[in-house]
Amino acid sequence: MSKKFIIGNLKMNGSIAFYNELFTNLKEQLRSIDPNNVDIGLCLPYPYLFLAKNSLSNTNIKWGSQNVAKDKRGAFTGEVSAEMILEFESKYVIIGHSERNTAYCESDQNIAEKFLRVKENGMCPVLCVGETLIEREAGMEKKVVRSQLETLIEKHGTNIFENSIIAYEPIWAIGSDMAASPDQAQNMCAFIKEFIGGNLGSKTGQKTLKKLIKVIYGGSVNDKNALQLLSLEDVDGALIGRCSLDAKKFSDICHSAHRN
Secondary structure, three states: OOOOEEEEOOOOOOOOHHHHHHHHHHHHOOOOOEEEEEEEEEEEEHHHHHHHHHEEEOOOOEEOOOOOOOOOOOOOOOOOOHHHHHHOOEEEEOOOOHHHHHHOOOOHHHHHHHHHHHHHOEEEEEEEEEOOOOHHOOOHHHHHHHHHHHHHHHHHHHHOOOOOOEOOOOHOOOOOOOOOHHHHHHHHHHHHHHHHHHHHHHHHHHHHHHHHHHEEEEOOOOOOOOHHOOOOOOOOEEOOOHHHHHHHHHHHHHHHHOOO
8 A cells, every 4th residue: 555645735724723623633533543654744824833843743743834935035025934934843835836826926937946945945845736627628737737847847857856745736626616536636647647757767767756756636625535536546645625624524534545
């Protein structure tokens, strides 16, 4: 059984009281899950990273942020650097989520720089890629995702993806209660692995990198459809949105991953 990765994206939600309760419940409900089988992460708003460090240290739950600055330090009002995030012992950083791309017009070049900052600080980037419904209906979904990956490869080389996570999140599925079908999720996750592996010269290198690359699915994953999605050959886990706000539903998804 290959290891699964379940990462919650809690977006701009919560309060100190909310997170104290959520962490307490999750520690109880997830304590039986073997971290060798399932890696569990929660990506939180910046102000609550200190709560995660205080509450989740020495548990099987890791944590991180939903964004990072592309610059190391300096006069960038309102930005938060990778070094700052690391001080809270964060493991994961979400990069390139479509909600940020739409609201703040992030370019693929900026996302590539953020990816590098995360890697330089020993954390695991969770790179979101995906297509709109119009692009899917036009049959352009693979072209769109390939373009998003090519920018990173051109700037930093294929090996930058080692020990990283790519989250395939079709934009049309996010928050829509319309998850990708199992065939759609499997085909795209397999395509991503093949595309990245194919950019290495030797076949041995391709096979090695494909084993190291983890591709998870996100977009209306819930406690009802998780088991089916997580059973797909090339889906290594899930990026969870709304259900990460509910300790019971998030725990059920983690236990589904544990059974795969």
